[in-house]
Amino acid sequence: MMQFLITAVAVAILIGTSLTTTTVAYAGNDWNDGCRDAGYEHGQNGPFSVDTYDHCGDEKGGDDAYYKGFIDGCMSVEGNTKDVCESATD
DSSP states (O other): OHHHHHHHHHHHHHHHHHHOOOOOOOOHHHHHHHHHHHHHHHHHHSOOOHHHHHHHTTTTTSSOHHHHHHHHHHHTSTTOOHHHHHHTTO
């Protein structure tokens, strides 16, 4: 079962990489909220976006909002584990 989940995540990442690009541009707390929301959506429905992660950065509040949102979104999908979600960010 674990092998199936890992394979399913890998396939979703490969498919989503060619279909999904998100750019987030916000100011202040809205910046962190937007980055977290983008991460949450990607975690539920697609791959971890290094471009969005780099764009959001952690200098706008220091809380790694996109990464944390991605993990939360990925974890909200039934059957995903923290290990699976974290490995999807590599």
